Amino acid sequence: MSSPKKGDLSPSEKELFQVITAGNVQEASRLLGCKDVRVNCLDEYGMTPLMHAAYKGKADMCRLLLQHGADVNCNEHEHGYTALMFAGLSGKTDITWMMLDAGAETDVVNSVGRTAAQMAAFVGQHDCVTVINNFFSRARLDYYTRPQGLEKEPKLPSKLAGPLHKVIMSTNLNPVKMVMLVKENPLLAEVEALEKCRRVMELICEKCIKQQDMNEVLAMKMHYISCVLGKCASFLKNREDKLDGLVKSLLKGRDSDGFPVYEEKFIRECIRKFPYCDATLLQQLVRSIAPVDIGNDPTALSVLTQAITGQVGFMDAEFCTSCGEKGAEKRCSICKMVIYCDQDCQKMHWFTHKKVCKQLQDQREAQEEESARLRMQQTNDESAAVQEATDSIQELSVENSSEVASLDVSETSAPPSAAAADN
Ligand SMILES: [Zn+2]
Ligand SMILES: [Zn+2]
Structure with a gap:
């Protein structure tokens, strides 16, 4: 079979791209069974179905396409993006992982010379960067x-x-x-x-x-x-x-x-x-x-x-004081200054934490008192200052995009109104 040409799509292939966007896995599965559907067909930008699914962050769809033999390293995109780059841009770590596990090359660069990890970093998807940089295949x-x-x-x-x-x-x-x-x-x-x-x-x-x-x-x-x-x-x-x-x-x-x-x-x-x-x-x-x-x-x-x-x-993010896992949410009930995954992690740490727990509690209470005092003092000055800032942002909003500016204004104006309510 000759390699697919960009934008050369059968009606069923066109439908496949739509179904992927809609996230209908069942329908995609049916279409992939049709004779006139090639899993690595290319839309007019050189994107494969897998690239679309990765970019849209649809994990089930990616899995289905890979099962049907989607080429994870297809590099026909007009700007040289790979499925792994799209996965990184989507911010989905599970999809990024899936692409790597399917054999995605990590050192391929796009037309501006960036690798998938660099693209993900560029748009702030740091969890995906982590996944890419740490991947080492079982093979x-x-x-x-x-x-x-x-x-x-x-x-x-x-x-x-x-x-x-x-x-x-x-x-x-x-x-x-x-x-x-x-x-x-x-x-x-x-x-x-x-x-x-x-x-x-x-x-x-x-x-x-x-x-x-x-x-x-x-x-x-x-x-x-x-x-x-x-x-x-x-x-x-x-x-x-x-x-x-x-x-x-x-x-x-x-x-x-x-x-x-x-x-x-x-x-x-x-x-x-x-x-x-x-x-x-x-x-x-x-x-x-x-x-x-x-x-x-x-x-x-x-x-x-x-x-x-x-x-x-x-x-x-919140990291467990014992084991360093991300997403720890349980706080020491005394000092409220350290967090753990669970009671096991807390127990493991208690033999040493107990020596400083009280000290941390005193520190926190002192800090809270101090900041409460400061808040009281600043309230008056602040509402005046914020009003000034709000005015100047409103002036800016005339020159710049009103959408961005108006967001800023509403955020900035929130504290004074809250402060006013307090008074
Ligand atoms: Zn832990
Ligand atoms: Zn404590």
């Missing part, structure tokens, strides 16, 4: 489960590939979380298994550095995982309390402010031990971390996480 890991060359045994027993892949795919680099992932799998939580996995991580790290399109980010991640696995192995070998002891050491805060010094030092040491001294990423990390006194911001974990996952927003 690449499975390579090590087969004997290579003269080897009698593979470097990685195949039963370890699954649990190790789970650790690799974690976008949460908090060492506590990684140790928890090791701990939850009895196959992995064993000295010999950990040593093997660790060795494979080092080999992949080396490959990432030495391959033609060097990937320092992935190399650093693999090295970091190797360090964490090594630490787990040494605790299993030498310590009575095993991995629980390692978790405790990582969580333990210093007396003055509860800052986890051991964890900070451990991560700094991992970074320092990165074996390729010339790597630009290593130098960047060291430059960011070295001048910071232990206990101050940025922490080594935040610098490392940003470098590897692209996650900047440690502030715009």
Whole structure:
């Protein structure tokens, strides 16, 4: 069959594009069964059905199209966009993941020279950036489960590939979380298994550095995982309390402010031990971390996480104080200053948090009193100032798009009216 031409669509193919937009999976499934429907047909802009489905954020539709053999790396779009780029633009992490899992290339660039990760970052879809930057296919890991060359045994027993892949795919680099992932799998939580996995991580790290399109980010991640696995192995070998002891050491805060010094030092040491001294990423990390006194911001974990996952927003989401998972919502009921995923995470942390909980509670109460006082003082000044600002924005709105400006005005005018109501 000749390759599809742009805009050369049969009536059923035209219908397929409409059905995708409408999100009707059943109808799409029927159409894909028709003789005159090619799953990789191109609309006039060179977009495939899969690109449309990805861009519209329709996961079920993407799955259906992939099952019907949609080419995830089709690159006929007029501006060189791929399905992965559209997935990144849509902000849907599940679809981004699906494209990667289907074999989407991550280093293809569009007509303005941007990769899918860069496009997603450009439109602020940072969760998709994280997914792309951290993707490492199971197939690449499975390579090590087969004997290579003269080897009698593979470097990685195949039963370890699954649990190790789970650790690799974690976008949460908090060492506590990684140790928890090791701990939850009895196959992995064993000295010999950990040593093997660790060795494979080092080999992949080396490959990432030495391959033609060097990937320092992935190399650093693999090295970091190797360090964490090594630490787990040494605790299993030498310590009575095993991995629980390692978790405790990582969580333990210093007396003055509860800052986890051991964890900070451990991560700094991992970074320092990165074996390729010339790597630009290593130098960047060291430059960011070295001048910071232990206990101050940025922490080594935040610098490392940003470098590897692209996650900047440690502030715009709630992270568990114990394991670093995103989306934690349960607050310590006493100090209300730390949050956890659940009671397990809270219990794990209590032995060290209890020493600073009261102190944090006092701090918070003092801050609340202070800000309440300030609010009272400022209320009068503010309503005058805001009125002034509102006036000037209204002036701007005449010159600029009235839509944007009017939004600003309504937001700005809200506080004074609320303040007025208070008075
Ligand atoms: Zn947690
Ligand atoms: Zn507390």
